[in-house]
Amino acid sequence: MNRKDEQLISQFMQANKHEIADNGFSRRVLRRLPVPAKVWSDLLTVICVILCAILLYASDGITILFQSIYEIFQAQSIDIINHPNKLLTTMLAISATICFLSIRSAWTSKE
Amino acid sequence: MSQLNDIALVAQVVVFGNKGAFDTLVKKYQSPIRRFFLQQTLGDEALSDDLAQETFIKAYTHLASYKNLSSFSTWLFRIAYNVFYDYIRNRKETSGLEDWEVDATHQTEQRQIGKEMDIYRGLSLLKGVERTCITLHYMEDLPIAKISAIVGIPSGTVKSHLSRGKEKLANFLKQNGYE
Numbered sequence: 001m002n003r004k005d006e007q008l009i010s011q012f013m014q015a016n017k018h019e020i021a022d023n024g025f026s027r028r029v030l031r032r033l034p035v036p037a038k039v040w041s042d043l044l045t046v047i048c049v050i051l052c053a054i055l056l057y058a059s060d061g062i063t064i065l066f067q068s069i070y071e072i073f074q075a076q077s078i079d080i081i082n083h084p085n086k087l088l089t090t091m092l093a094i095s096a097t098i099c100f101l102s103i104r105s106a107w108t109s110k111e
Numbered sequence: 112m113s114q115l116n117d118i119a120l121v122a123q124v125v126v127f128g129n130k131g132a133f134d135t136l137v138k139k140y141q142s143p144i145r146r147f148f149l150q151q152t153l154g155d156e157a158l159s160d161d162l163a164q165e166t167f168i169k170a171y172t173h174l175a176s177y178k179n180l181s182s183f184s185t186w187l188f189r190i191a192y193n194v195f196y197d198y199i200r201n202r203k204e205t206s207g208l209e210d211w212e213v214d215a216t217h218q219t220e221q222r223q224i225g226k227e228m229d230i231y232r233g234l235s236l237l238k239g240v241e242r243t244c245i246t247l248h249y250m251e252d253l254p255i256a257k258i259s260a261i262v263g264i265p266s267g268t269v270k271s272h273l274s275r276g277k278e279k280l281a282n283f284l285k286q287n288g289y290e
Contacts, residue, residue: 005281012284013249016230020145025160026137029167036128 117183125175133174137167140184143251144191150246151195151239153231162198166191181260188251188261192243199239233283241276244269 056062080087117139123132144166148159169190177186234242243262247253255273259266284290 005277008284008289009245009277009280010249012230012233012280012289013245017250018146020142020149022138022141025141025145025163026134029137029141029164030130030134032164032168033130033133033171034168039128 114182118179121174121177121183124171133171136183140187141167143184144187146250147188147191147246148195150230150234150250151242153235154228162194163191166194169194181257185253185257185260188247188253188257189263192261192263229287233280236279236283237276238272240264241272241279244272245276245280248273 056065076090080090117136120132120136123129124136141163145159145163148162149156152158152162166187170187173190177183181189234246237245240262244258247258247261248255253261255266255269259269262269
């Protein structure tokens with residue numbers, strides 16, 4: 001294999017090197033791309049949330065929910081008035097929960 | 112610079128699922144990948160496009176495994192090479208023919224399509240792996256180290272295939288008045 005042969009092959013190959021026009025190829029590829037699993041899970045979450053909201057509304061759950069929350073607060077308020085040291089315990093418990101949730105969410109996003 | 116752009120586009124696809132970024136990658140590499148398949152299939156355009164589509168779909172589904180150890184184009188050519196040899200292997204299994212017989216059958220079919228095209232006639236004289244090495248080296252201007260990574264064989268073996276391929280091609284060109 002001499003230099004002349006090398007040049008001959010190189011010229012021949014370069015002369016036959018053509019750019020191929022896209023002509024809709026990339027569009028066809030994009031159309032065939034699989035839908036990622038995350039999209040399906042997100043879709044399922046949305047459907048479940050909508051179903052729950054409908055059920056909650058249909059069974060008058062919103063009224064029951066607000067009534068329960070109101071009763072809990074009312075009972076707690078009476079309890080705190082009667083036993084003031086419980087207020088501090090409640091505040092500490094809430095603060096600890098918030099701290100725990102923040103640390104856990106920061107740790108998860110870091111991973 | 113181009114490599115950095117590719118990495119940025121890959122990151123957009125992997126992290127944000129940005130299909131527009133993948134579209135940019137397909138548009139950028141469709142020509143060399145389709146040209147690679149055209150040369151391996153000796154001019155079968157429909158088959159080349161099918162194999163090229165499969166290559167890009169495989170690249171999309173495995174994009175998260177791209178570790179930036181090689182350039183994106185080398186990684187893509189490696190997938191293309193595997194797709195082509197999976198196709199050859201499947202053909203061999205369904206037809207019950209040996210490697211060289213599959214190649215010969217394919218060449219006979221393609222000779223009808225591309226009989227006036229000297230490039231395919233010339234390439235049809237080479238063995239599959241010789242054709243891959245020659246086209247990657249002379250058409251895609253890839254160095255031996257990259258061809259070695261794509262084909263998955265040592266650099267010394269690539270050099271041997273290139274040498275044998277060049278000899279056959281040079282003889283073909285001389286016999287056909289290209290001197």
